[in-house]
Every structure is written in structure tokens, then in C-alpha cells.
Amino acid sequence: MTAAALLTDLAGLPFAKGHGTGNDFVLVADPEARHELTAAHVAALCDRHQGIGGDGLIRAVRTRDVPEAAGLAAAHPEAEWFMDYRNSDGSIAEMCGNGVRVFVHFLLDQGLTELNDGEVLAVGTRAGLKRVTRSDNGYAVDMGTWRFTFPGKAAERALDSLVETGGIEAGRPGLSVDMGNPHTVVALSDAEELDRARLHDVPVVEPLPPHGTNVEYVLPAEPLVQEGVGRIRIRIHERGVGETQSCGTGACAAVVATRHWAGGVPAERWDVEVPGGVVAVKFLTGTEGEERVELSGPAAVVAHGVIG
Numbered sequence: 001m002t003a004a005a006l007l008t009d010l011a012g013l014p015f016a017k018g019h020g021t022g023n024d025f026v027l028v029a030d031p032e033a034r035h036e037l038t039a040a041h042v043a044a045l046c047d048r049h050q051g052i053g054g055d056g057l058i059r060a061v062r063t064r065d066v067p068e069a070a071g072l073a074a075a076h077p078e079a080e081w082f083m084d085y086r087n088s089d090g091s092i093a094e095m096c097g098n099g100v101r102v103f104v105h106f107l108l109d110q111g112l113t114e115l116n117d118g119e120v121l122a123v124g125t126r127a128g129l130k131r132v133t134r135s136d137n138g139y140a141v142d143m144g145t146w147r148f149t150f151p152g153k154a155a156e157r158a159l160d161s162l163v164e165t166g167g168i169e170a171g172r173p174g175l176s177v178d179m180g181n182p183h184t185v186v187a188l189s190d191a192e193e194l195d196r197a198r199l200h201d202v203p204v205v206e207p208l209p210p211h212g213t214n215v216e217y218v219l220p221a222e223p224l225v226q227e228g229v230g231r232i233r234i235r236i237h238e239r240g241v242g243e244t245q246s247c248g249t250g251a252c253a254a255v256v257a258t259r260h261w262a263g264g265v266p267a268e269r270w271d272v273e274v275p276g277g278v279v280a281v282k283f284l285t286g287t288e289g290e291e292r293v294e295l296s297g298p299a300a301v302v303a304h305g306v307i308g
């Protein structure tokens with residue numbers, strides 16, 4: 001089926017377009033769970049030349065209507081809405097950090113929920129429950145805990161994979177971090193080298209995490225921490241997408257890896273510069289004493305339309 005035929009199939013479907021620091025999404029409200037979109041439909045909608053264009057598609061559906069989220073719906077009845085996130089190639093990803101903020105902003109835009117200052121909105125995702133609040137820079141999301149993908153190797157050597165990307169001479173060592181979705185982080189020390197990376201090409205990562213990976217190249221600031229704020233700049237290749245202007249889970253993974261390489265860093269907050277803006281990352285302590293990651297940043301809805 002051609003992109004045109006796929007879009008004709010969806011004629012009459014209302015959508016919005018939004019982004020978080022340039023990570024852009026087609027947004028579809030589906031309160032009655034009537035629009036189960038195929039991978040081909042998602043790819044056609046996200047096509048930047050023949051569709052609406054986006055790094056991914058987010059469908060807002062009630063958690064109780066998502067069969068794979070039955071456990072979450074039972075355990076957390078407060079999570080009325082579920083973020084059904086797909087990459088631009090139609091593949092399903094477990095989690096999208098920028099997407100959660102844009103999702104909440106879209107729910108508010110559509111009048112599907114309310115979120116006053118100081119209140120918490122529970123959102124269902126394939127990586128479990130996420131709690132969202134308003135913050136000075138937009139919205140803050142409790143992203144939960146992180147883990148090393150290859151724990152033994154990471155603890156031993158602080159590096160576990162070899163990553164090859166066009167524009168960067170020779171393979172570079174990387175560290176794989178799971179934020180609910182998979183990431184492999186590579187440190188660079190030269191801004192020109194970071195600018196040269198051809199991140200539309202799929203990087204070759206060996207060993208590859210079991211479900212593929214997103215790759216972040218990180219340039220730490222010098223000094224790394226200034227007045228209690230850690231600073232890094234990153235560029236990203238997203239699994240199922242290509243190079244993006246921002247990646248929220250990628251920003252969290254990049255901070256986790258940078259802090260690990262630096263041997264622990266006393267920063268109250270990390271500012272992560274991405275091509276499309278700045279997001280902030282903090283480490284919090286949960287009720288069981290576990291370390292949790294908070295991601296915050298802006299979210300925008302820029303247009304509304306109807307397919308066809």
C-alpha cells in the first residue's frame with residue numbers, strides 16, 4: 001500500500017503535532033480505543049515528505065483499553081491514560097521521555113485531564129507507571145530506576161560495547177544503560193568530532209543489547225560541574241527513527257554514564273544540551289531507598305488538523 005493509500009484509509013482522523021525540545025510527534029486522541037494503528041499507518045503519518053512528519057506517534061488511549069497494560073490498570077487505577085508510543089518506522093518502543101511530557105500537555109490541550117501546580121498525574125506506559133508534575137521548565141517526570149544492560153562488564157570496565165558511527169574515526173567504547181528502553185552512551189572529548197558524527201546512519205554496536213539500542217554521543221563540559229550543576233552536550237541516534245533533536249531517556253542515560261565515568265559527581269542537577277534545547281536530569285531517592293531519575297523540560301503542541 002502506498003503512503004497516500006494508507007493516509008486515505010485514515011481520512012477524518014483528528015491529530016495534533018507537538019514536540020519536546022525538537023523531538024516531534026504526531027498525537028492522536030483515542031478515548032474510545034477505536035484507532036489501533038498499524039506499523040504501516042504510523043510510518044505513513046510520520047513520513048516527513050508524504051505525511052505529517054514526526055520522530056514518532058503518540059496515541060492517547062485509556063489504560064483499561066490496552067490489553068498488554070491489564071496488570072498496570074489493575075495495580076494503578078489512578079493511571080487513566082496510557083501513552084501508546086511508536087517510533088517513526090512504526091516499531092513499538094517501551095518508553096519515550098520527551099514523549100511523556102508532550103503526552104500530558106496534549107491531554108491538557110484536549111481537555112482530557114487536569115494538572116494543577118503541586119498535583120501529580122499518573123501515566124501508563126509500556127515501561128510502567130510514570131508520575132508527572134508541573135515544573136519551572138515545563139513538566140517533570142519520575143522516570144523510575146535505571147540499570148546497566150550488561151552489569152558485570154560495566155562494573156569491571158565502565159565500558160561494555162564498541163560503537164562505530166560514520167564521521168567518527170574507528171570504533172569507540174560505549175556503556176549500555178537501560179532506562180526502560182535501551183541506550184548505549186559514548187564519550188567524546190572534542191566538540192568538532194561530535195559535530196562530525198553522521199547520526200542518521202545506524203551506528204554499529206557490538207555487543208548489541210538484546211532489543212537493539214539508541215546511541216548517545218556525549219561531550220562533557222569543562223569543568224563538568226559548575227555551581228552544583230553538571231553540564232553535558234549530546235547528539236543522538238534513535239532506534240527506529242534516525243538522528244533526533246532530542247531524546248529524554250537518552251539524556252538520562254547519558255547523565256548516568258557520565259556520572260559513572262567521573263566516579264560519582266556531587267551535582268544537584270544536570271543540564272543536558274541537545275540539538276533542540278535543554279532538558280534537566282536529577283537523581284532522587286525513592287521510598288524504598290532506591291535511586292530514581294527525574295527528567296524535566298518543555299512540551300509544546302504546535303498544530304491541530306484532520307487527515308484527508
Ligand SMILES: N[C@@H](CCC[C@H](N)C(=O)O)C(=O)O
Nearest residue numbers: 093096097098181247248249
Ligand atoms: N525520543 C524518546 C525515545 C523514543 C524511543 C526510542 N526511539 C526507542 O526505540 O527506544 C525519548 O525522548 O526518550
